[in-house]
Amino acid sequence: MENIQLTPVEGGICAPQGFSAAGVHCGIRHNHSKPDLAVIKADVRCTGAACYTTNKVYGAPITVDREHLADGYAQAIVVNSGNANTCAPNGIQLAKDVCALTAQALGVAEADVLPASTGVIGQAMSIEPFEAGVPDAVSKLDSSPAGSLAAATAIMTTDTHPKQAAVEFTLGGKVCRLGAIAKGSGMIHPNMATMLLFMTTDAALSHEVLQKALSEVVPATFNQISVDGDTSTNDTVLLLASGLAGNASVAADSEDYTVFVAALTKVAEQLCRELAGDGEGATKLLECTVTHAPTLEVARAVSKSVIHSSLLKAAMFGADANWGRVLCAIGYTPGDFSIDRTAVRLRSKAGEVFVCENAAYHPYSEEEAAKVLKEDEIDILVDLGCGDAEAKAWGCDLTYDYVKINGDYRT
Amino acid sequence: MENIQLTPVEGGICAPQGFSAAGVHCGIRHNHSKPDLAVIKADVRCTGAACYTTNKVYGAPITVDREHLADGYAQAIVVNSGNANTCAPNGIQLAKDVCALTAQALGVAEADVLPASTGVIGQAMSIEPFEAGVPDAVSKLDSSPAGSLAAATAIMTTDTHPKQAAVEFTLGGKVCRLGAIAKGSGMIHPNMATMLLFMTTDAALSHEVLQKALSEVVPATFNQISVDGDTSTNDTVLLLASGLAGNASVAADSEDYTVFVAALTKVAEQLCRELAGDGEGATKLLECTVTHAPTLEVARAVSKSVIHSSLLKAAMFGADANWGRVLCAIGYTPGDFSIDRTAVRLRSKAGEVFVCENAAYHPYSEEEAAKVLKEDEIDILVDLGCGDAEAKAWGCDLTYDYVKINGDYRT
Numbered sequence: 148m149e150n151i152q153l154t155p156v157e158g159g160i161c162a163p164q165g166f167s168a169a170g171v172h173c174g175i176r177h178n179h180s181k182p183d184l185a186v187i188k189a190d191v192r193c194t195g196a197a198c199y200t201t202n203k204v205y206g207a208p209i210t211v212d213r214e215h216l217a218d219g220y221a222q223a224i225v226v227n228s229g230n231a232n233t234c235a236p237n238g239i240q241l242a243k244d245v246c247a248l249t250a251q252a253l254g255v256a257e258a259d260v261l262p263a264s265t266g267v268i269g270q271a272m273s274i275e276p277f278e279a280g281v282p283d284a285v286s287k288l289d290s291s292p293a294g295s296l297a298a299a300t301a302i303m304t305t306d307t308h309p310k311q312a313a314v315e316f317t318l319g320g321k322v323c324r325l326g327a328i329a330k331g332s333g334m335i336h337p338n339m340a341t342m343l344l345f346m347t348t349d350a351a352l353s354h355e356v357l358q359k360a361l362s363e364v365v366p367a368t369f370n371q372i373s374v375d376g377d378t379s380t381n382d383t384v385l386l387l388a389s390g391l392a393g394n395a396s397v398a399a400d401s402e403d404y405t406v407f408v409a410a411l412t413k414v415a416e417q418l419c420r421e422l423a424g425d426g427e428g429a430t431k432l433l434e435c436t437v438t439h440a441p442t443l444e445v446a447r448a449v450s451k452s453v454i455h456s457s458l459l460k461a462a463m464f465g466a467d468a469n470w471g472r473v474l475c476a477i478g479y480t481p482g483d484f485s486i487d488r489t490a491v492r493l494r495s496k497a498g499e500v501f502v503c504e505n506a507a508y509h510p511y512s513e514e515e516a517a518k519v520l521k522e523d524e525i526d527i528l529v530d531l532g533c534g535d536a537e538a539k540a541w542g543c544d545l546t547y548d549y550v551k552i553n554g555d556y557r558t
Numbered sequence: 559m560e561n562i563q564l565t566p567v568e569g570g571i572c573a574p575q576g577f578s579a580a581g582v583h584c585g586i587r588h589n590h591s592k593p594d595l596a597v598i599k600a601d602v603r604c605t606g607a608a609c610y611t612t613n614k615v616y617g618a619p620i621t622v623d624r625e626h627l628a629d630g631y632a633q634a635i636v637v638n639s640g641n642a643n644t645c646a647p648n649g650i651q652l653a654k655d656v657c658a659l660t661a662q663a664l665g666v667a668e669a670d671v672l673p674a675s676t677g678v679i680g681q682a683m684s685i686e687p688f689e690a691g692v693p694d695a696v697s698k699l700d701s702s703p704a705g706s707l708a709a710a711t712a713i714m715t716t717d718t719h720p721k722q723a724a725v726e727f728t729l730g731g732k733v734c735r736l737g738a739i740a741k742g743s744g745m746i747h748p749n750m751a752t753m754l755l756f757m758t759t760d761a762a763l764s765h766e767v768l769q770k771a772l773s774e775v776v777p778a779t780f781n782q783i784s785v786d787g788d789t790s791t792n793d794t795v796l797l798l799a800s801g802l803a804g805n806a807s808v809a810a811d812s813e814d815y816t817v818f819v820a821a822l823t824k825v826a827e828q829l830c831r832e833l834a835g836d837g838e839g840a841t842k843l844l845e846c847t848v849t850h851a852p853t854l855e856v857a858r859a860v861s862k863s864v865i866h867s868s869l870l871k872a873a874m875f876g877a878d879a880n881w882g883r884v885l886c887a888i889g890y891t892p893g894d895f896s897i898d899r900t901a902v903r904l905r906s907k908a909g910e911v912f913v914c915e916n917a918a919y920h921p922y923s924e925e926e927a928a929k930v931l932k933e934d935e936i937d938i939l940v941d942l943g944c945g946d947a948e949a950k951a952w953g954c955d956l957t958y959d960y961v962k963i964n965g966d967y968r969t
Contacts, residue, residue, distance in 0.1 A: 203897045204889030204917065234885055234918045268882025269919045380886050457868070458964055465965030471679025474645055475791050478615030486614045506615065507645045508680045547958045553869055554876025 173280020584691020
């Protein structure tokens with residue numbers, strides 16, 4: 148991927164050609180200052196791809212997404228925060244009614260609208276707020292960066308800031324863009340992807356190739372985030388490709404495919420860092436990079452195990468270089484691999500300390516380590532010394548505020 | 559098990575005939591008021607059984623235990639707190655040296671001494687404190703309940719109180735006893751058993767039958783505890799049987815075997831509740847009982863998943879009946895089972911609320927639920943409605959103090 152040109156650009160989901168977005172307050176939430184409804188519209192019918200939670204309990208919108216994406220096409224996304232529409236009475240019909248309202252307001256087919264919801268599980272959701280809210284959002288659709296920002300803001304729950312990313316790249320001589328918005332914060336341990344993530348591109352790809360690319364990138368990126376080990380019921384990634392960039396449709400395993408996957412990975416990794424760093428109560432982003440693992444599966448599992456350890460997360464909050472907890476978390480990772488040659492380094496912009504060599508103590512200065520760990524982005528570098536595979540995972544520290552936020556979420 | 563007579567008795571590991579114990583401060587810890595060394599002695603050579611952590615990183619004492627228990631016999635246990643002797647230089651030789659000191663002071667064979675350690679990982683441990691400490695502990699060996707209490711106190715780390723249990727039962731007309739001491743608190747998510755747990759019995763059982771019984775009880779009890787999802791490197795259960803009760807050696811699959819397993823289960827469950835309820839920072843004990851599961855594996859996995867959910871643990875701290883988090887944790891449990899008929903009830907001594915039926919909201923009073931959840935022991939009752947298997951798991955709430963304790967454990 149080193150020689151693939153990927154240029155960050157502004158505008159999130161509105162960066163690619165042919166997409167507009169809006170976010171409004173429609174009354175699902177009681178707090179009038181918090182937007183709770185977003186609409187994303189494509190000017191043309193798009194190929195679509197999706198990944199969903201693997202939780203056996205899943206939101207009603209996911210059932211409808213599967214149905215509406217069965218033909219591989221979609222043209223709009225409608226999302227609410229404040230209620231997950233999961234284990235709620237009449238949820239599937241309600242999600243379909245929301246799609247119908249959106250389709251009517253946009254003048255598109257109902258089966259081309261994809262719904263998504265995030266918020267409390269198990270509470271009945273009412274159609275009323277959507278009846279005025281959807282037309283209001285549609286009237287405010289905006290293809291400038293402001294549209295993406297408004298949508299990114301409306302899908303937030305306990306997130307402290309909206310999350311967006313976009314890159315520019317070239318396919319077959321045509322300039323293409325890929326953009327995304329995301330929300331995360333709690334119940335983040337995706338087994339698929341993070342909470343809600345919506346991506347757009349103006350590149351042309353068939354539904355099959357788009358899904359292949361998404362399915363390839365998700366396990367390496369969003370599935371490698373953990374805030375609290377809880378896999379949500381509503382995790383959803385939706386990706387729409389408008390084809391308006393004018394490139395020839397990307398063939399699987401072509402050079403263009405490699406470029407597109409690189410672009411998708413870059414946007415995904417940026418949002419992984421944002422999602423993990425803004426985990427509920429977090430004060431620090433943790434990134435664990437595992438190198439020289441015997442297999443990709445081991446590399447992914449070890450890195451995720453490390454950033455998922457409550458003990459390590461609490462130690463990072465306390466800027467305590469308790470490397471034994473890193474080793475412990477490596478050790479309880481399932482799978483057959485040797486830990487004898489494991490080396491661990493802790494790094495931040497304040498420096499790097501080498502704390503463990505051959506699975507045992509490596510002399511370091513506690514003072515130096517504390518300085519490194521006081522920063523707000525910490526890299527945990529694990530070298531297993533027994534292969535060529537590598538992977539990253541992203542998490543955050545465990546803080547008083549996580550307990551506070553979740554001890555009283557519903558009130 | 560209903561018609562098996564099991565009578566709780568005092569005295570912990572000293573309740574059975576032929577065992578004495580002691581706990582002293584020898585200087586591994588800087589705090590002189592905290593005992594850090596325990597010795598447990600049997601008057602006769604015992605059959606022994608053990609279970610250890612499945613963590614790929616494991617303490618040096620576990621290597622020595624495996625070697626010393628290879629013949630199925632042991633006569634003493636020596637345990638220190640304050641240093642886990644794990645990933646520490648020269649750890650195995652040091653554990654053997656501690657056994658040699660203990661063997662000499664007790665007049666038993668070195669290969670009949672089983673070592674155990676708990677505390678910080680990765681720090682060198684010195685033999686010096688043991689040189690005076692072991693003879694000191696041996697001089698204080700006491701077969702009264704005070705001896706068990708002293709040993710239970712010496713093995714504590716962040717535990718807030720010593721943990722003991724003992725029961726009396728009858729095998730072939732002979733009165734037998736089984737006793738135990740345990741320590742837990744943090745890094746508690748045993749995949750084997752809880753941290754350190756030492757059990758004694760005066761019943762006669764061969765090494766093979768004793769190990770069979772222990773291996774049967776551990777998955778249903780200690781492996782079903784979770785404080786923080788971190789499987790320690792030093793988890794160890796050791797069980798010694800002196801045979802001094804005079805019963806005929808228990809045959810596998812006999813009636814006596816059933817009685818012994820019932821006794822072992824009773825002591826184990828009592829300590830599970832104590833270990834979980836005294837988890838680091840805990841204010842509440844959580845017990846999740848899963849009934850009508852399709853298989854035992856699903857029952858165990860679901861109950862453990864529920865009490866392991868950080869979100870649920872934080873909700874319980876806040877006395878918030880957020881049953882969606884229970885359902886979410888059931889839903890991400892691995893395995894193939896249906897959740898459609900799931901019912902959830904929350905119970906404490908203040909009452910019971912029925913919060914979820916057929917995987918959806920069941921009307922209840924939030925006021926009543928808050929009253930139930932303000933108690934310090936909460937039962938979470940999950941009925942999967944699709945089989946006959948059942949299991950329990952034990953955990954605790956997630957609190958500010960967990961973060962505080964682990965943000966700065968080493969200082």
